Amino acid sequence: MLNAFYSIAVRSYGTQSTADTHDFSQLVLPLAGELSMDIAGREAIVDRTVVAYVEAGSRHDQVSEGLNRSLILDLQARDLDARTADRLASQPFMSVTPEAINLIDYMGALLAKERLLPHKLNLWVPLLVDALLGDEPQLPSRLAGLLATVEANLSKDWTVENMAERVRISASRLHAIFQENLGKSPRVWLTDLRLEHVCRLLSSTDLSIAELAYRFGYADQSALTRAMRKATGMTPAAYRRQARARD
Known part of the structure; x- marks a missing residue:
């Protein structure tokens, strides 16, 4: 479903x-x-x-x-x-x-x-x-509950293994189900979800980039910056400036 x-x-x-x-x-x-x-x-x-x-x-x-x-x-x-x-x-x-x-x-x-x-x-x-x-x-x-739990706890150190353990299936089976239902691997889904939340808060709040990194499971501000640049071609600060310029 x-x-x-x-x-x-x-x-x-x-x-x-x-x-x-x-x-x-x-x-x-x-x-x-x-x-x-x-x-x-x-x-x-x-x-x-x-x-x-x-x-x-x-x-x-x-x-x-x-x-x-x-x-x-x-x-x-x-x-x-x-x-x-x-x-x-x-x-x-x-x-x-x-x-x-x-x-x-x-x-x-x-x-x-x-x-x-x-x-x-x-x-x-x-x-x-x-x-x-x-x-x-x-x-x-169980899978639906897993996705909801992960989204509610994005600061947690999620891995494919501990996500699979929560729904009592193997990591390879979880990977296959994600590909079938969501069109992406668990790791890519998690990265996309974290950056979706980061981008929303960069646009709508004044929270520091370091705080956003902490909230959404990045080791530090540099790790978030690397992930943002890879996904969007921009640093968090540049993304925030662009978003506010559009407003």
């Missing part, structure tokens, strides 16, 4: 019936308030304790008497394996685990701040599905 393409939005519903049928599946993930939903004749209240899965082709309807907001996640047939899709369809209304609540709130916050990037959604969906089903994370979710 790492290279899937999803669509997500925040929506609210009112007292008017919004019956619908479509050729893709949906997860309805409440952020606030509640909905009264009917999915193919099965009814339930969907709120912060219950989420809904609408199978492709199922007629569904939702109304609400009060203020409400939900994440609506569209899923194409290719986005879920057949076994997972069948399990979700068999229980269209699911109790929300604490892990799932945290994931729902996280994505809602990113959407509110307009900071939701496609790769974050691809990381989030496998984790959410496993959390909703109460499963031990499978390999796609």
